[in-house]
Amino acid sequence: MINITLPDGSIRQYDKGITSMQIAQSISEGLARNVLAAEVNGEVWDASRPIEEDSSVKLLTWNDTKGKSTYWHSSAHLMAEALEALYPGTKFGIGPAIETGFYYDVDFGDREFSSEEFKKIEDKMIELAKTKSEYIRKPVSKADAIEYFTEKGDEYKLDLIKDLPDGSITFYTQGNFTDLCRGPHIPNTGHIKAVKLMSMGGAYWRGDESRKQLTRIYGVTFPKASELAEYVHLIEEAKKRDHRKLGKELELFAFSEKVGMGLPLWLPKGTALRERLVRFMQTAQVKAGYEQVITPHIGHKNLYITSGHYEKYGADSFQPIKTPQEGEEFLLKPMNCPHHCEIYKTKPRSYKDLPVRFAEFGTVYRYEQSGELHGLTRVRGFTQDDAHLFCRPDQVKDEFKKVIDLVLYTFGALGFDNYTAQVSLRDPENKSKYIGSDETWALAESAIIEAAKEKGLPTVIEYGEAAFYGPKLDFMVKDALGRKWQLGTIQVDYNLPERFELEYTGSDNQKHRPVMIHRAPFGSLERFVAVLIEHCAGNFPLWLSPEQFIILPISEKYEDYAKKLSDELKDSDICGLIDFRDEKIGRKIRDAEVKKIPYMLIVGEKEAAEGKVSVRKHGAGDMGSMSIEEFKQQIIKEITV
């Protein structure tokens, strides 16, 4: 008998050679029907593979990331089977799972292939899936493997086999298709119920431009048709919400090749929105005891030699800026932290002065390859809502709690109500990788865990994910489409205080090193605005909208009344505009809807005579007529966050 330890810690005894599928069956038939593979001692195995010794076993289903990727990789085999059936003589490269789905690189020879044939392949895959063919694993000798693919004439598989040691090679067969693969796979093709081929492109064999270009076909599969429909819907919705598209339509930001790739230009409306975010954060930070500082966009190379950034990132960064004489060298600021360390050092600090909190909307520049740039989410210059807190070790927990409050306040004001926090700690097996004493690490780690717990954050703890210089807490936000974004990070740092020799005088009159905490609730304003646009589909919360109202005069006669209203609202810090165009009112309303302006104020004869406005709300329609005072009160109530 062997002992099988399950994830809940329970131990069950089975005969040697038991499979994960049989273990699942011994627990429940329902579970067994859903098992796709199993993690045996940390390695993903076929559910049909016999287990010969005491092991820990985790059964994997569609709900596990590793179960899903096994499913999608198995789907790549199914697609290959369909391609071989439809286009005999097709040769195959590699077919891995990716984050959403799978691809296979194939060589169709001289055959022309277009995405119009996707439907035919999808149908074939479904037809083959229905046969519920098992994925059968078979170890083969290198000689036999070479013989098989020589006969088949697949030079790509032969190229792969060349690098594999004899004794390690396995084939997998489902239906009529045999592939070179080390596995694992799902039990049978019957789990695959819905298929969609997404796109195709070219891919050089082994990523080598001097070799043949194969056709890469991307696909995705699901155990239920409804899940595929949901997925397709989300993709369409994501396209509609793409911040690059909406940023243009709403005139928020632009890029110019002349200015330089990856350097966003904020247009007036985008700037208005961004300024509101800045003001919001500044107000909250002042309340939380931060002090605002400003530092230059460049820094002497020596600053970054001291901080260690030059050694670590120098080669892959924008190269130094040289002065005409003197031979000085400056770097574009890649981060604000070293500057803030120097601000800390401008005067002696005592334990009573701590914590000090320096905040700056600091613009930093980081080199990204042009191919990596993407809208506002990957840029070469961006502004962080940065702050550095310098505190005593015993203050870390309190400071974390305060930062958590600030982050949650921010999320609340912006409508992100679905989030989790990840606490990244040291790898306990490998403590020598990290700088700072065991004692300070233990203190900071427990402080972070307790702070998160006391604030009631839904938390996951990841060991080994800390930076070498300190543990951290990251917020993962789920947007309206269920996509996850990392926003907001709080990071302890033992490294920079050491490198910059930061000190404070303790109650014992001795010199001590402060703990430094980096934090940025938005992360970068650019990326944050991108996420926000996609989250709210451009319908910003009223307090953030660059234009909160638009006044639509029914004719030229009411323009003076419109101007008077607009001035009155502006006096109350409510901004908007007037549509002076000589257009029909219906047209004006439609255009305002497209621009997603939250309130439309229609003024005509009746309104002007009674001193009122007819209010329409974006997405909600007619709200009737009210006095300007009533409207003002409503807006003020709505924008008070």
Ligand SMILES: [Zn+2]
């Ligand atoms: Zn495989």
Ligand SMILES: [Zn+2]
């Ligand atoms: Zn920092």
